[in-house]
Every structure is written in structure tokens, then in C-alpha cells.
Amino acid sequence: MRPFLYDRATSADLAASALATSADAPLVQGRVDAEYLAGGTTLLDLMKLDVMQPARVTDITVLDARHGTITVTDAGLKLGALVKMSAAADHPEIVARYPVLAQSLTLAASAQLRNMATLGGNVLQRTRCNYFRDTSWSACNKRNPGSGCAALDGVNRQHAVLGASEACIATYPGDFAQALMALDATVDIVGAAGPRTIPFAALHRLPGSTPHVETTLAAGDLITGLSVPPGPWTRRSLYLKIRDRQSYEFALASAAVALDLQGGVVRQARIALGGVATTPWRARDAEAALAGKPINEATAADAARIAFAGSKPREHNAYKVALGQRTVVRALLQAATLED
């Protein structure tokens, strides 16, 4: 870990404008020179590994009085960005009314990490690609733009089959983001120019030729909260996560599913995929294919096939196409049997 300047934010606005200024000039090779520190479960890890080398770290944990609360009303769910993963996962109203959110959090990481990590940091968690996380691998476009991608022809069992480019096939590792995406959540951001709200689906960027730019956040932008609108599908929702071991592992494939059924027929289906894509991934074509149909083996299999229609497997991750499809089918059939 390299020495850095440490300070504490006094308000989101001030923090954002301060970081926007300091981050302007020293943007070297795409590396932002300043970072926010919340739970630290990704940032400190990557700083010790020398993957991230911010010159300045602004601690925002002191803002939790303002941005650390959970509000559930009939108008929807509001989550402060500094809410801990464990607090949201265990919140009785979220468990009852937004099960997909609670499950995606409970199935992530370990109890210790969930007690530290915040929701705002969680959605920005960086990939677990080992070629990214170990600086001794010289070829990583995400860490060192233009250096190549060792994973393309390397060990890529964990890597993405959807949303990948020739520059990067690193998987987005999280779980919670898929649930937010399925529920059409929005993100509250404070930037140098003031506050704004964007769809959660507009937060992450596909790697394309610039995999080091992972989000649409500008320098200094700070996520202050997440909002989830109400809907008839939120109760009939679940998160299914498939992995090699029973706990404490990133998904090989996962599906966040929410269904609005009427008389056994789909009014709206929402499907987001994890473990298989470079970003949180909404399977909109698959959702559309289900509209107006009952959920059964045939319709679910059809939706699953559509969801993975554009997949591009590499040497070791071809199984993710079959596994991802089976995961979608299982999640849809299971969601259909949930009580209203």
C-alpha cells in the first residue's frame, strides 16, 4: 500500500466538489487519483495489492447519519448508500416485500464482510478477475489500459460470456446489483454540479475498448442512495445463486427474478443475471418473450435460451451458457410457485 492523503468528508456536497477538483488533474492512465472510503472491503484490499493507488482517500463513513437509513413506504424503498449490507439483508420489511434484495445480500460474501460493506460500495465492487487483482500479470486493460488481456487465452472459468469485449472479459462479481436492476432501481448521486438521479441500469458501462472505465460516474461523484419503486412483482421475487460451494463464493451463475402474474399468466417478468456478464445484466428480450404466457418448463426454457442468445464463451467458461440457462429456468419456475 502506498502512502496517501486521508481526510474525512463533512457533507456529500463538499466531498464531491473536493474530490472532483483533486481528481481532475492527476488522472493518469485512467486511474482516478482519489477514492471514497466507506466499508473499505474492496478499496483497502486492492490498495494492499497495489492494484489501486489513490493519492487521496476521503472517508465518508461519517456521513452515515444522513445517508445510512432505510425507509420503506408504499411509495417504495429508499436505501442510504451507507447502509450496511447486513442491515438491509435483515430488515424485516425488505425481507417481506423485496425478497430478491434481501436474498441477494444474504447470499453474498460472509457475515463479517456484510457487517462492514455498504450498499453504495457494494454496487461498485470491482471484478475478481485474478489477472486484474495481481499486478504481476502485465496484460490487463482494466488495470493498465492498452496492455492487453491475459484472461482471453488464460484461465477464464470465472469469466463473462455476456457483455464481453476483446479488451476485457472480467465478470461483474456482485449479487445485489442484479436485484436492483431487476426492480428498476434508481441511483441518487451528488456530483460537483449538484445532485442527480439516474436509472441503476445506467450506472455500469460495458467494457468495450475502455474496460478501465467501469461506470458512468464522473470524478468526484458520490452515490448517496438507492431507490426501488413499488410494484406488484416485488413480493414474487427471488435471487438464485449457483456456486461450487455452499457459501462465501462469488456466483458461477445467478438470476434475480421478479414476476407479476395474473391468473397464472405473466404481466411482467423481470430477469437480471449475475456471474455470467461483465456488468449487472438485464435480460429484457427474455422478459418480453414471457409476457402474456404462463410460466412452465417450455416458456422458461425459451426465455433462458433468449437470455443467453448473444453469449460468447471462451475456453473454460462455455459451461456458463448451459448453467446460466438452467439457473434462469429454475429461478422462474420457483418464482412462479411463490405465494402472492
Next chain:
Amino acid sequence: MADAVFSTLVEAPAPKSNMGEPVPRYDARAKVTGSALYASDVALPDVAYAFLVTSAIAKGRVRSFDLREARALPGVLDILTHGNIGDAIRPVKFFTEGGPASNSVLPLGSPEIAYGGQTIAVVLANSYEVARDAAHRVLVDYEIDRPSATFASPGAVDQELATQNKKHDDPKVGDFAGAYASSPVTVDVSYSTPAQHHNPIELFATQCSWTGAQLTVHEPSQNVYGIKNGLAAQLGIEPSQIRVVSPYVGGAFGSKGGLTQRTALVAVAARKLGRPVKLVPTREQGFTVATYRSETKHRVRLGASRDGRLQALSHDGFEVTSRPDPYAVAGTDASTRMYACPNIASSVTIVRADRSTPGFMRAPAETPYFFALESAMDELAVALAMDPVELRRVNDTMKDPIKGLPYTSRALIPCFDRAAEAFGWAKRDARPGSMRDADWLVGWGCATSAYPTQMAAASARVSLFPDGTARVETAGHEIGNGLYTVAAQVAAERLGLPVGRVTVLLGDTDLPPAPVAGGSISTASVCSVIAQACDAIRARLSDGTTPTGDLVAALKERGMGSVQEYAEWVPHGAPKGAMGMLYRGAAQPTGGAKLQDRIQFAFGAQFVEVRVHARTREIRVPRIVGAFASGRIMNTRTAHSQYMGGMIWGIGSALHEETEIDANAARYVNTNLADYLVPVNADVVDVEVIMVPEEDSQVNPLGIKGIGEIGIVGTSAAVANAVYHATGQRLRDLPLRIDTLVTGA
């Protein structure tokens, strides 16, 4: 007090026939309360910190270093490289070639790179943080050669093991080819196992401090005398100038048995700086600082008559090793001797690649080789339409099929019967996929466990004091094997004292030498010599005819301050000069299939239930039952833990563990505990350990066989056999993964 509370909270197996008391661990309180000091916990005054710089390429050479930025950091003291270390470290040979090294590449000996992760520089600084920061700022210009990663990589070289290691002899008997050709039922199948790393939670720490010409080394070790003598040869000093201290080891499993490159580097750094130096390599660096289990391949051919009797058995093993060192585990020594069979052939081929030298890992030979043998036995049972337990029964033997020598004892079938009964095997429907529970396919499988019964020369000093206490001193190793506890128990029993009155000192070369804690030899070797020393005390205090009852009373009667006896014990079949080799840190385990007059093994049987999700195909293991017969059990509590730990590791070995190797770079990729998977608590549900009583008066006077490794042997085959039973899919490559099950390959 604490022990009393502990024993009421933790349910311990009751003592049984030929089994010792389930005494709580001698070191439990120290470990639970944190007062046990491990190597990196020892606070040395004015210590400097070392951080390794390791090679980012697997083959080639360092053209140049740019150390300017690193050296410029405040707090950096020095940076050792091949360019400035001079001849401070002398070359020593690999251990199979008569030397002490687990890796014969000379530390910082040249700019040449022999494997990825090789140490190429050591940064020394006033703090760990500065040393790490500086190490990240070391710039290396490499000249890169194309490396060979593994089997069949361009440039990898195959060699018959027998040509590379004179001690190896491929077991064979009869006419395999003829008998196989005429067998009515045959299987001819190939298997593979991946590279695996031990990943003990305690990292590979080393601290060195010099006082004049005397060097003290704090390093977790399974062989303190081995480190002492090997390091002396490397540094060109007398062994008497070195003390190695390792009272506690936070997991070893073979990875802390050998002399690695780091020890000499830290010793040289400490001498150069004139102050103590502490090195704690990172988890990632641990993948190449120490050894590992390399990947293996197997071809097994079995021929049987229709009643299941084996007529022909052949096992060909292939193992990856490094360019310089011919390491091999050669598990055919055991796998050819499990069953009655008149015609047996075997071979072992080593494959040289640009890799770090592999080394011992829990049941080094048997873990991969029994996955192959016991999977093939299951495939034969399917081909015969025979129950797999019955197949083992009809092929049971009390003789080594290769040499015809008698087993000292062998309770394989009693183990199968006890475990089968506890498991409920009789209720198994043999048809694959037939035992479904809602969305889950249920499969039951079993396999044989076995491990050679070995021992080595050992020495110990025991003192009895008039206050009714005793002290045991021996440089044995507590690696979780419970050696403190069983050493105290055997002394207490022999001296007629409560176990709480015995103090035990281990893991220090100031103590009389004990052999490496490997090959499941510690309890048998160390307890044997402690018993001998205790008996000598009893003899000294007796009136010359019969030993007295109360030794403490006898001590007081004679007005003696205390009595001390030193003993040396050499096992049956040990080579001449075994005690001298022990003092030189080179005691060789003897026993198993290596004896001239008999063969000695411990046996077991494992039964596994798996559940495979019918749709998404993830594999879970809700229960596992193992029954083992390993002679006298010194302590049923610590033994239970060892067996259970082995079985749990077997689950991990079957389903989770794999060191991923980049085929282009010949380097390890998943070098952390998030991506190198081991079972978590949720993966281990119900583990039942059955200790089958067994008496064996031949192996040693106490009748101890050793239990450290047998628990993992066969588990992975039992899991694979259960997966076949659940799904009808035969997975022959470890780890057994969802990848194959969902694609149907």
C-alpha cells in the same frame, strides 16, 4: 479449571478397547486464549522487515533491476538480489539426492528464472508497510523464454521415475498383459487430479536473529533438526551454531516439512543488517514460497473373473515436477498392494516442466493414486453388476500381493462393515439416478482408505521430580496432531502420574531430536521413545527386581532430587546409523511396503452421500461416514479430529480445490483463498468417525499405527462414486465440477 469446562462442553468419544482417554488438548487453552506464540508472534527487539519480490515469469532471466524508486523510500534499509548477495548461500542438494532442500534452486543464486514466483529480491525496511511499498516499486526487466506449464505442454519432458530416482522400483508380479487379455470383465480408464496447495492459515513466516556467531530461527516447521542442519550447510557454519524454535505450527500438512529458500535469505539479511529480520510472505507468495501437490494423471486397468476376483491390475501414474528436481510421490507402492491379485504391473512417469518443485501434501502418494484406484474399482463393480463393498470383500488379502509378505494386521473388511452399517448402505438402490429426493438426485458411494504404517528413529529426555511432576523433552512437532497431548499421556501412564502433572516441551533444536512430522510417524515414533525413557526411570527407581508402584514415593525414599533419563528408539527395519541420521535432521521413515519381512498399513472405509441438483447440478455432501483401524489410538478426542479433518479435506479435494495454471505463462492464477476454494462450514454437514478397535503388537511395542493422513485417502473416490450413482455420469477428473455435469460431457 478451563480443561474441566472444556471437557463438559465438547462431547468426546468414549474410550474403547485399545484406545486411550479423550484427554483435552494439552495446548488447547494456550491456543484458544492466544497465549501460544507462533513464529511470527515472537517479538524480537529492533526487528527489520523483509518483503519478497517474486518472479512474474516462469522461465528466462532478470536482465536488470531498477531499484532507484524502491531504495529512495524512507525506511528502506537494503534490497538483496543475485547481484549483491555474493556467495553468502551455498548450494545444497534436493532431498531425494541426499541433500536437505525441498527445492534445489540456489536462493538468489543467479539471474536465471526456473519458475513463476521464484524469489528474485528481498526488500528490507524498518516497517512491513514500507518494505511492501518498496517491493511494489522494484522494476524488473525480464528476458522471457517460453515456459512449459504442465503435461503435454511444448517442451515438457517425460522421464521414467526409475531412471531418475535409484530408490524407486515399479511394483510388479506375474503376467499382467496375459491375464488382462484373458479376463472376462475389464476396465481401462484414465483419471486426473489437479495441482493443489496446502494453504495453512499460518503463513510461511521466518524470523532470524544473530547473537555473535549464534543464529536463532523462529519458523513453523515439521522438521526443526532438518532446518538446523540444512541451513548450516547453506550458510557454511556448524549446526551447533543454529537453534530452530517452533513450539506451535498453525497448519502444515507437509508444506512446512522442507527447507525452503526463504530461511537462508532471512538469515543472511539479518547478518547483513546486524539486527533481527522478520519475513511473513503473503498468502499469494505462499503458493510458490513453499511446496504443493502437483497435478497427476493415471491409467488404471483392471481385469476380473465374473465372480469379481481380480486377475490383473495395472496402474500407470504420471506426475508433474520441476526441471531441477525429480520429486514424485509414486503411489503405486500402495495402490498395487491393496487387493489380492496374481498379475500386477505399474509404472510412474515424471514430467519436467517450468514449475516450482512440488512436495509432500497430506497423504502425498495415496490421495491422488487412490482416487484413481478406488474410482476404477467402482467402475469394475458396475461392470460386474456387483456391490462395491462385496468387490472389496472378495479381493481382500492378508498378504502383500507383490512380495507375498504378511500384513502385520489388516482390518479393511471390518471397517467396511462397520461404516456400511452406520451409513445404512443396505438400503442403497444400485441403479444410477434411482434415489431422488424432490429436486435433488441422491447418490451413495464408498472407497477404501489406507496408509502405510511408518516410523523413524527418535530420542527424548524425561525427568521425574519429587513434587510429583514430570517433564518430557523432545524436538517433536505439534502440527495439530495432538503430540503435546499424547506425549503427556504416555508419560503419565508410564510414570503413574495424573496427566496434568506432566510438562511437555516440543519443537526446539535445544531438545533431543525427533523425526519429521510427516508420513503419520510422529505419535508412534515419539511415544515409543518417551515410553522407553519412562521405563528407564522406573528401572532406576526399582530395587533391581520388580519396578516399584509409586515412583514419586520411591524417588523421595531414595532422597534423590530428581531423576532424568535420555532414550533413543529405533524402529523395526530402520537402516544402520538411523540415530546419526536423526541428529543430522535426515531420519528416514521406514515401514509400509518397504520392509523385508512384512508389510504394515492402517486401513479404513469411507461412505459418502452426495446430492446433485437435478437442474443446476451443483454437488453437495450432506453426510460422510468413515471407519478406520489404525492400531492403538492414544487419544480418541484428538484422533477423532484428525480423522474428521482428513475426511473434510477429502471433500474439498473432491469438489473444490484446484490450483489454476495459466497454460501460456506456466504460473498459478487463483493464488488467494477466495478463488482457491476449500470447504466452508456450510459444505460440511454430518461427519461420522468410527474407530474400529485393532491390536497390532508387531508395528511397535505400543501398537500405534499413525492416523494423520489416512482420513483423506479415498474420500475423493467415494465422492466421485456417489456422483456417478446420483447422476449416471462418471467424472474422472478432479475437482468434480458443475462444468461437466451441466454440459453432459
